[in-house]
Amino acid sequence: MPRFYIAQPLAIGQLVSLPEAVAHHIQVLRLAQGELVTLFNGEGGEYGATLSDIGKRHVSVEIKTHQPREVELPFGITLAQALPEASKMDWIIEKAIELGVSGVQPLAAQRCVVRLSAERAEKKMAHWQGIIASASEQSGRNRLAQLAPLQDYKQWITQQDMHRRIILTPRAEQSLADWARHQSPQAVTLVIGPEGGLSDAEENLAIQHGALPLAMGPRILRTETAGLSAVAVLSGLWGGM
Structure with missing residues (x-):
């Protein structure tokens, strides 16, 4: 599933308009409305989202789930x-x-x-x-x-x-x-x-x-x-x- 970093607060049920660079990447990948993507904001865990609207210059998603998954090293x-x-x-x-x-x-x-x-x-x-x-x-x-x-x-x-x-x-x-x-x-x-x-x-x-x-x-x-x-x-x- 495609993963994208979004520098903003995220929550289940939220409708998010994606940044221009991320929207362009989704269009390059030829993803379609209804497909699933993964978002994360760097604060821990990841969010499952559905592509709800894909236009020429914008893409929006609806956040459906949150998974507290981490793959960090056990030491810094x-x-x-x-x-x-x-x-x-x-x-x-x-x-x-x-x-x-x-x-x-x-x-x-x-x-x-x-x-x-x-x-x-x-x-x-x-x-x-x-x-x-x-x-x-x-x-x-x-x-x-x-x-x-x-x-x-x-x-x-x-x-x-x-x-x-x-x-x-x-x-x-x-x-x-x-x-x-x-x-x-x-x-x-x-x-x-x-x-x-x-x-x-x-x-x-x-x-x-x-x-x-x-x-x-x-x-x-x-x-x-x-x-x-x-x-x-x-x-x-x-x-x-």
Whole structure:
């Protein structure tokens, strides 16, 4: 059944006029009046609805049912990702949402090639928010991951955070998998550097502020691979796969 994210309150019996983009998608799919669709608003659960009216520029639905279905990980993972080149961040966010991360923190680190002005950062944030919604539709998630504003790495890493911060580095003596096998499931933040990795100074700063350095094995992973692999490792060991 087609799933669509709707950023508004939803309730059984409600007649909803769908946003233009969603209405266009329904028309592209050639769905007909009377067919069923699933709606969710990111606040939990999903709603079954019937297409009640399909016009050239609008589509309305009547909400029939509510299911409190959730597919979230039993622990929270925030992906703190230093900005990579080109459109890699789009791909990273999309796949991270599919894997179940509950938060995304974009970071501007020393070796980041991409530098965003305030205006470009605002546009990127809106674009990434759309990717989160789309990936949630596709993967069956009914809650939207939190997208934090882009921050400077050094300012962010020195902030106090109740979540365990894990910095992935090939110089670590212990692997993420070995550490996770001896830990109970818990909320964590995975810190991933850009192409070229975090600098020694950035890694040392993270460790000084309580981050745990862990490795992903003997091979060097690309920035677009490291974080996603780490999420998969934790999900496999702690129950989420």
